[in-house]
Amino acid sequence: MFSTTCKYGIRAVLYLAIKSTNDSKIGVDELADTLCIPKHFLAKILQVLTKNKVVSSSKGRHGGFYLKKRNKQINLMKIIEVLDGTNRLTCCILGLETCDSTHACPYHNIVQQFRNDFYQKLENETIGEAAQRIDEHDFNLKNL
Amino acid sequence: MFSTTCKYGIRAVLYLAIKSTNDSKIGVDELADTLCIPKHFLAKILQVLTKNKVVSSSKGRHGGFYLKKRNKQINLMKIIEVLDGTNRLTCCILGLETCDSTHACPYHNIVQQFRNDFYQKLENETIGEAAQRIDEHDFNLKNL
DNA sequence: CAATATTAAGATAAAAAGGTCTTAAAATAC
DNA sequence: GTATTTTAAGACCTTTTTATCTTAATATTG
Ligand code: FES
Ligand code: FES
Numbered sequence: 167m168f169s170t171t172c173k174y175g176i177r178a179v180l181y182l183a184i185k186s187t188n189d190s191k192i193g194v195d196e197l198a199d200t201l202c203i204p205k206h207f208l209a210k211i212l213q214v215l216t217k218n219k220v221v222s223s224s225k226g227r228h229g230g231f232y233l234k235k236r237n238k239q240i241n242l243m244k245i246i247e248v249l250d251g252t253n254r255l256t257c258c259i260l261g262l263e264t265c266d267s268t269h270a271c272p273y274h275n276i277v278q279q280f281r282n283d284f285y286q287k288l289e290n291e292t293i294g295e296a297a298q299r300i301d302e303h304d305f306n307l308k309n310l
Numbered sequence: 311m312f313s314t315t316c317k318y319g320i321r322a323v324l325y326l327a328i329k330s331t332n333d334s335k336i337g338v339d340e341l342a343d344t345l346c347i348p349k350h351f352l353a354k355i356l357q358v359l360t361k362n363k364v365v366s367s368s369k370g371r372h373g374g375f376y377l378k379k380r381n382k383q384i385n386l387m388k389i390i391e392v393l394d395g396t397n398r399l400t401c402c403i404l405g406l407e408t409c410d411s412t413h414a415c416p417y418h419n420i421v422q423q424f425r426n427d428f429y430q431k432l433e434n435e436t437i438g439e440a441a442q443r444i445d446e447h448d449f450n451l452k453n454l
Numbered sequence: 455c456a457a458t459a460t461t462a463a464g465a466t467a468a469a470a471a472g473g474t475c476t477t478a479a480a481a482t483a484c
Numbered sequence: 485g486t487a488t489t490t491t492a493a494g495a496c497c498t499t500t501t502t503a504t505c506t507t508a509a510t511a512t513t514g
Contacts, residue, residue: 194460213461223462226461260451262451263454273428303414307406335490337489348473353492367492368480369480372481372483
């Protein structure tokens with residue numbers, strides 16, 4: 167469904183949304199350590215996300231990655247678009263060229279309903295809202 | 311969700327279920343051609359499926375791949391197990407080590423309901439039944 | 455300004471997935 | 485039995501994905 171890159175990216179962004187503030191940024195080391203993600207790989211992912219204005223960063227002492235208010239208003243789908251492209255979520259589960267109800271494969275109908283819902287959630291929920299939801303329900307982001 | 315291998319495999323098996331009989335087997339060439347799948351790659355996939363008794367084959371003149379009655383009674387999940395392993399469908403969508411309600415990631419609940427349904431379908435529907443359903447509703451298996 | 459901490463950038467490597475080719479083996483038809 | 489057709493098997497190549505490493509740039513602190 168998501169590439170490993172994208173899984174790492176989503177988890178990192180959500181973690182930042184919960185734990186970082188403008189005054190307390192988080193370094194790649196800590197982030198990679200906490201979330202059990204290969205450090206250099208995560209660094210690269212965060213660079214891409216930074217370049218695409220999904221996360222913010224600052225260099226030097228007490229620097230690190232963090233989310234500005236503006237970043238928290240971005241919706242989750244944006245992360246996926248940046249890291250995986252949009253096609254990955256919408257293409258036919260059996261790999262057929264077209265995926266729509268007029269060329270439905272045998273599993274299209276079963277899959278489509280769910281995908282619409284999931285898609286909606288990803289498009290309508292901001293990073294900030296997701297973070298809040300995670301906090302409230304104590305959802306998991308780490309490999310414990 | 312599925313690997314390319316598995317997508318090809320599923321489509322090929324379902325096509326065989328619809329079109330082949332004991333007396334009219336289908337060669338890799340025709341199969342690959344019809345379904346737009348790289349020939350040698352498909353051959354390899356079919357070998358694995360044959361070795362695992364999901365499809366049947368015979369060599370020589372008028373040989374090819376086909377499904378025996380027994381093959382048609384196998385459920386779809388078997389194909390996936392053979393080609394992708396079972397883990398791919400059940401693991402956490404964010405890549406966390408454990409995926410269950412007590413260690414739910416932020417999307418576990420949204421995903422789990424669908425996965426259960428899909429899983430059920432794959433486990434409960436035999437290849438023969440799927441073929442019949444495809445025939446009835448004219449579902450698509452080819453890249454037209 | 456100098457020392458230091460940290461991201462940015464990009465080259466490189468390793469592993470996995472996807473795809474091709476060649477030869478062998480088997481079954482059938484003649 | 486021989487020629488032919490077809491799968492079986494496995495070596496090999498290519499591309500994509502995942503992961504690592506090195507150096508540069510930049511900001512902060514003192
Ligand atoms: S056509 Fe296969 S999922 Fe839509
Ligand atoms: S814990 Fe993430 S999908 Fe189940």
